[in-house]
Amino acid sequence: MPLKLVRRPGSESWYLSGDVRGLKVRESTKTSDKDTAEMIRIIRERELLEESVFGRKARVNFQEAADAYLHSGGSSRYLSRMTDALGSKLLREINQRDLDALAFKVYKDALPETRNRQFYTPFIAVWNYAVKNEWADLRKWQRPRKAKGTARRKTNSRSGGRPVEYERAATFVSNMSPAPAMVMTALFYTGMRPIELFMLEAPDVDIDKRWIVIGSSKTGDPRGVPMHDFLVPLFTSLLRRKDRKRQIFRTYKGHPYTIFEAGGGQLKGSIDGARQRLSRANAPIRDISPYTARHSVSTQLVINGVHPHIKDQILGHAVDDMSRHYTHVPREPLLRAINTLPVPDLWRSLDWWRDPLGASKCHIKWGDPQP
Template identity: 60%
Template sequence: MVALKLIRRKDSPNWWLRGSIRGISVYESTGIADRETAEIILTIRSKEVLDESIFGRKVNATFDQAAESYLQGGGSPRFLPALRKHFGTKPLRKLRQNDLDAAALKLFPNASPETRNRQCYTPFIAVWNHAVRNDWADVRQWSRPRRPKGTTRHRRETRSGTRPVPYDRAARFVAAMSPAPAMVMTALFYTGMRPIELFTLEMKDIDVVGRWIIVRNSKVGEPRGVPMHEFLVPLLEALLARKDRIQKVFRTFRGKPYTISPEGGGQLSNGILGARKRLAKKGVDLTDVSPYTGRHSCSTELVVAGVHPHIKDQILGHAADDMSRHYTSVPQAPLIEAINRLPVPDMWCALPWWDDPLSHSRQHVKWGRSK
């Protein structure tokens, strides 16, 4: 076949496109039952395929197509729905910095620069970088929002999770949690991973022997390797010993994978709030500890331990050079040595679930009970 044509299918009321142009095959629904409208779509789609055959995929790839491919590849869905709705079928080649800036202002008119960066610029750039790797878009340096000069840096109270805490303080908080979320928090503090990265880890991503963890789709859309602290080895060995078909490593006390939603990193909030409530009954205020605290604390402790900034950035995924991506799945001795400099408080080591993490992971402490 040398052209596209309209066909009918018995299982669909709509017209379908079928055929090929210059070696590019098409078999897709027009989404339209009306013949005349379908003919218009046929003409438009034929031109798109012809252009693609001559100029490459870059000429027609849309933001929505790139976002869908990014998600299918394991990318984070967080904050993407609003961006997909806004940019829709606009071709990537037509998107410019002013389009991204305008989207951020329209979608988050009253938000701070930090919020716009987190909820608009970061997911947009992750999709764009994915498109670049697929040769759907050109490499481009996107500018992010900055705080206006002269503005105070303390206009509002700092929210939980934005500052590090000492590891003995974190240990006291984790000791007040149910085992399943306590295991998640332990892994966050001893890897420096983002919560959403930890929730998406699968069995195949853990190399206990090599002391290495593979994050296949990070927040910025790049794969990376994470060194494994010796403290985590017994925990990960136990979790990998599961015999069911579920591939996710970290799960709720019900044995189900944590749900990733556009509005949050998963179902860890109940465990956090429960621990805070139990500690408050004892007169202890640890509201400065939350899932993201682990990443900030890990970063700070690595600096305190004298770890070179480049090594620290490699561990946390801040470095995105070609060499670091090339060695994603290859254990790196300097990184493993560095992560083991993180302190391990006696209280953390004494938690009762360490003797059998797998069986304890199904235990649950309700809000009203004390640990």
């Protein structure tokens, strides 16, 4: 039967009651004005009719999908500007042209890689979550690419955008305080994003199986990360903390690293300190930051001959090939692949390996030399 307006005893608001093609409704209009309630009834009845014919994907908008994605543990980073632009638009009405136009509008003067990172990646994460809930169809969204040709926009050089050799990384990490050095070590031997590592808790790590679980990644899907054998003593020690319900990696004061909405900076002081120490020793290294590790893992796996499907699975990359969207590599090949990453002797010889948990409380001041 069609929806009707009814009033509950003692309530001033009008309620919708009835069903449309089997979809039952009993909900408040949140208004006491009958004319307004009647308009809500008409709109709601039309929504239910569309849902009954085409399924829920006919009426879910981007804001609803984004809210559900965040409620499931997804990252809110960069989403606010996107929901401002796309919020009320139905998922079924969003096309590639709309997406490209909005990306240029929101990030008018940004480089293609910036629009990709801050607009397309979070959008696709929300979309993939909607696909899992059958609110949207699986699509191959095109991401922005650098323009072809010889003319290039001049940009300032930034650390973290390129890979480095593991010997160079070992030298840099050896000049850091133990706690941040442990973070960098874990990043260089998992390929995880810094924010993923900072959020890890004890239940996410299975040392016996050499496996790490990330509940919600940047692409919107949970994933597993193989643990390099080199990291086993580190995780074994850090998991001995009494308060295992908090994050595994912490500052020398024992506090979890702060997760910033707009960007990084959690290790800035430690990075600057290592750079200063190396400069004083006439061995400057200024091209390493937390995200350098991810690029280095990716590049080294390619050099080691690891299959692209396996590399993508380890790094949690959003793949463009539709057939690879359904490829799930078993654990053993992932573990073999991650263990091909080299471990320099300098890295193995760092003093804090004898007791990572105890050493994590030590701190080297910004201007002090490494002992």
